[in-house]
Amino acid sequence: MSKYSMHLLVCGGTGCHASESDAIVCNLRDELEAKGLMDSVQVIMTGCFGFCEKGPIVKVMPDNTFYVQVKPEDAQTIVEEHVIKGRKVTRLLYKDPVSKESISDSKQMGFFKKQLRIVLRNCGFINPENIDEYIARDGYQALGKVLTTMTPEEVIKEVKDSGQRGRGGAGFSTGLKWELARKNKSDEKYVVCNADEGDPGAFMDRSVLEGDPHSVLEAMAICGFSIGASNGLIYIRAEYPLAITRLKIAINQARENGLLGNNIFGTGFNFDIKLRYGAGAFVCGEETALIHSMEGLRGEPTVKPPFPAESGYLNKPTNVNNVETFAAIPAIILKGAKWFSSIGTEKSKGTKVFALAGKINNVGLIEVPMGTTLREVIFEIGGGIRNGKKFKGIQTGGPSGGCLSEKHLDTPIDFDNLIAAGSIMGSGAMIVLDEDDCMVSMAKFFLEFTVEESCGKCAPCRIGNKRLHELLGQICDGKGTLEDLDRLKNMSLVIKDTSLCGLGQTSPNPVLSMMDNYYDEYVAHITDKKCPAGQCKNLMEYVVNAENCVGCTACARVCPVNAISGVRKEVHLIDSSICIKCGACIEKCKFDAIFIR
Amino acid sequence: MSKITSLADLKKRREELKSGLDIRIKAIDPENVVQVKVAMATCGIASGAKTVMEFFLEQLERRNIAAVITQTGCMGYCYAEPTIEVKLPGQDPVVFGFVDLKRADQIIEKYIKTGELVDGIIPVNYQTIDLKE
Numbered sequence: 001m002s003k004y005s006m007h008l009l010v011c012g013g014t015g016c017h018a019s020e021s022d023a024i025v026c027n028l029r030d031e032l033e034a035k036g037l038m039d040s041v042q043v044i045m046t047g048c049f050g051f052c053e054k055g056p057i058v059k060v061m062p063d064n065t066f067y068v069q070v071k072p073e074d075a076q077t078i079v080e081e082h083v084i085k086g087r088k089v090t091r092l093l094y095k096d097p098v099s100k101e102s103i104s105d106s107k108q109m110g111f112f113k114k115q116l117r118i119v120l121r122n123c124g125f126i127n128p129e130n131i132d133e134y135i136a137r138d139g140y141q142a143l144g145k146v147l148t149t150m151t152p153e154e155v156i157k158e159v160k161d162s163g164q165r166g167r168g169g170a171g172f173s174t175g176l177k178w179e180l181a182r183k184n185k186s187d188e189k190y191v192v193c194n195a196d197e198g199d200p201g202a203f204m205d206r207s208v209l210e211g212d213p214h215s216v217l218e219a220m221a222i223c224g225f226s227i228g229a230s231n232g233l234i235y236i237r238a239e240y241p242l243a244i245t246r247l248k249i250a251i252n253q254a255r256e257n258g259l260l261g262n263n264i265f266g267t268g269f270n271f272d273i274k275l276r277y278g279a280g281a282f283v284c285g286e287e288t289a290l291i292h293s294m295e296g297l298r299g300e301p302t303v304k305p306p307f308p309a310e311s312g313y314l315n316k317p318t319n320v321n322n323v324e325t326f327a328a329i330p331a332i333i334l335k336g337a338k339w340f341s342s343i344g345t346e347k348s349k350g351t352k353v354f355a356l357a358g359k360i361n362n363v364g365l366i367e368v369p370m371g372t373t374l375r376e377v378i379f380e381i382g383g384g385i386r387n388g389k390k391f392k393g394i395q396t397g398g399p400s401g402g403c404l405s406e407k408h409l410d411t412p413i414d415f416d417n418l419i420a421a422g423s424i425m426g427s428g429a430m431i432v433l434d435e436d437d438c439m440v441s442m443a444k445f446f447l448e449f450t451v452e453e454s455c456g457k458c459a460p461c462r463i464g465n466k467r468l469h470e471l472l473g474q475i476c477d478g479k480g481t482l483e484d485l486d487r488l489k490n491m492s493l494v495i496k497d498t499s500l501c502g503l504g505q506t507s508p509n510p511v512l513s514m515m516d517n518y519y520d521e522y523v524a525h526i527t528d529k530k531c532p533a534g535q536c537k538n539l540m541e542y543v544v545n546a547e548n549c550v551g552c553t554a555c556a557r558v559c560p561v562n563a564i565s566g567v568r569k570e571v572h573l574i575d576s577s578i579c580i581k582c583g584a585c586i587e588k589c590k591f592d593a594i595f596i597r
Numbered sequence: 598m599s600k601i602t603s604l605a606d607l608k609k610r611r612e613e614l615k616s617g618l619d620i621r622i623k624a625i626d627p628e629n630v631v632q633v634k635v636a637m638a639t640c641g642i643a644s645g646a647k648t649v650m651e652f653f654l655e656q657l658e659r660r661n662i663a664a665v666i667t668q669t670g671c672m673g674y675c676y677a678e679p680t681i682e683v684k685l686p687g688q689d690p691v692v693f694g695f696v697d698l699k700r701a702d703q704i705i706e707k708y709i710k711t712g713e714l715v716d717g718i719i720p721v722n723y724q725t726i727d728l729k730e
Contacts, residue, residue, distance in 0.1 A: 004713060004714075007714055009714075009718065009720070011720075012716070042713060042714060044714045044715070044718060045716045045717075046716070046717070046718040046720055047677055047694045047695075047717060047718060047719040047720065048719070048720075049720045049722060051722075059720070114722075114723075115723030115724065116723065116724050116725075116726065117723055117724065117725040117726065120673065121725050121726055121728070122670070123669075123670040123671055123672070123673070124634075124636055124670050124671055124672030124673065124680075124682075125634075125669060125670075125725070126669060126670075127634075127667045127669055128668075128669065128670050129668070130667075132610075132614050133614075135607065135611050135614055136614035136615045137728070138611065138728040138729070140601075140607055141604075141607065141611070141728070144604035144607050144608075145604070147604075148604045203640070206638070206639065207638055207670060207671040208670075210638045210639060210670050210671065211638060211669065211670015211671050242638070242639045242642070243639075256600070257600060257601050258600030258601045258602060259601060263602075265601070265602065265604050265606075265607070266602045330728070331726060334728045334729075335726070335728065361676065362674070362676050363675045363676040364673045364674050364675040364676055365671060365673040365675065366673060366723075367673075367723070381722065
């Protein structure tokens with residue numbers, strides 16, 4: 001086995017790397033070499049600790065000492081004091097922000113409690129294709145508890161008391177939804193799992209289905225028992241082939257083990273689950289559209305009421321919940337409503353899974369208690385902005401959500417705070433934007449998606465969004481007027497108020513929030529004909545700097561549209577009316593003689 | 598496979614599976630061998646996890662190392678795919694990121710064979726709940 005008795009782990013994440021963690025590694029190795037300790041102490045560079053705010057980080061194993069804000073010159077002290085004499089370097093230890101005490105063992109640090117995995121408890125831990133591993137992790141115990149020791153009313157009360165709200169986006173109380181479905185009498189009812197994850201940048205449902213499919217099956221059976229249904233349907237998009245494969249395996253294994261089917265646990269309760277495939281239409285995430293799609297009709301929403309709880313799939317009472325909502329249910333049943341409601345904020349309980357994407361270092365899937373701030377998510381867990389750029393905004397809730405700016409960074413994330421800030425929780429996609437992103441183009445990008453995905457049934461969404469998209473395009477081209485800004489705002493409000501379903505009622509959110517938070521940028525496009533982020537091609541001009549140009553003709557030869565003219569050894573000229581702003585000339589020029597104005 | 602017909606049955610099965618005594622499924626006690634888990638969600642596979650898993654299956658056998666290699670779901674470290682977790686007997690599991698074949702080879706030669714750590718470790722930065730009643 002290893003001859004090393006001690007390991008020094010140095011964070012090599014992007015943040016720490018930028019603050020010279022490379023030099024720390026070198027210095028530590030030099031020190032150890034000088035003291036003849038290279039054979040017993042090993043220096044290792046690791047991935048991100050997710051604690052970038054206090055970086056660079058050096059962790060000493062096996063004693064779990066966690067040094068923060070280490071400088072290259074501290075290497076000597078760490079080796080002489082900690083490694084040789086066994087004394088911890090107090091000044092480098094992490095200090096608790098409240099008690100101001102130094103913490104010597106990283107296991108005691110509150111920071112590592114920032115992420116709490118309830119929904120993702122088995123993801124990346126068990127083999128999703130082996131039911132035994134799920135059972136070994138207390139799988140199907142919650143279903144057993146419910147069927148043998150609880151009444152449906154007790155289960156619904158427990159879920160209601162837990163305070164869980166639907167994770168699909170709207171945030172309706174899960175327990176209340178179940179109660180409504182239970183109240184409606186019928187010979188048959190349905191439990192539907194909404195796995196039609198459509199937000200660009202969201203992949204938490206896919207990850208849960210691919211990593212822990214049984215948790216969803218178990219929860220659906222629990223829901224079936226509570227509302228009095230014996231049939232479950234999972235509506236999943238055909239673009240998720242691996243999730244579909246694993247769900248099929250899981251359903252078969254559950255049937256073989258008698259955990260789905262007839263007379264489950266010998267209690268006389270019957271429940272089975274089938275899959276229904278969607279073709280990937282965004283609007284089918286809306287529950288009435290989803291139900292119509294499952295019925296073989298066009299995926300179009302209908303007016304509520306009647307709610308699915310009264311008349312849903314095949315006109316029978318139907319309860320629709322999202323994947324993430326279901327995945328938390330077994331934990332709520334086993335650990336109790338009191339436990340679940342102790343996590344989170346006053347009106348948003350438990351944890352939320354977020355998919356971090358965009359200009360952030362640690363792109364990934366995280367789960368944090370409700371009430372965690374955006375700053376903690378972006379700058380600690382997410383490792384900050386890529387390439388050391390400046391944070392500009394974060395789009396939460398996908399194309400239905402809004403873009404929050406720097407002033408919202410310390411807002412605790414929950415359903416109500418996000419709405420108050422002009423965005424929504426949505427499914428939990430978080431797209432981080434930096435200084436290079438243009439907020440007019442971004443709004444246009446999200447509108448483009450909505451225009452594509454609108455089902456066209458109601459006029460405000462079908463026509464209104466198209467007009468919004470056109471106006472944004474004009475502004476990007478420098479053809480907008482200040483009146484257009486009022487028009488954008490008024491039209492947005494009308495679309496929100498008059499659209500039939502959630503798609504249209506939320507689609508103007510990116511426009512409204514971006515105009516609200518980045519008004520100056522919109523004005524700059526209109527009055528100065530400038531795009532401050534340098535993204536809008538029609539507002540840029542490529543110009544030759546006469547002082548630097550030596551007349552080598554390289555640019556003229558590479559220009560695909562022959563927009564550059566000039567004689568050899570004389571200053572060249574770019575004709576803006578022909579130039580397509582492809583940037584080929586800038587790349588080719590060796591004399592820095594072309595710039596963007 | 599016999600059906601589970603009561604809650605008592607399920608609890609019995611859980612205990613059997615937990616202690617790894619279910620010899621029908623695993624002929625060897627997983628606690629005494631090297632355990633390798635490869636994160637195999639769509640994104641992991643897209644960045645090469647399948648090749649990495651095949652490499653471990655083939656090479657650990659060829660190099661005569663007793664090991665259990667399994668797939669698992671997404672670990673959440675999308676920026677560092679492919680990711681794997683290695684658990685040596687009696688030690689805490691260690692997660693490695695950016696595992697290409699070169700690093701996979703290093704992990705076998707250094708970490709698995711001698712316990713010497715290699716670059717690319719991803720520190721665990723979350724807590725998971727325990728479902729114990």
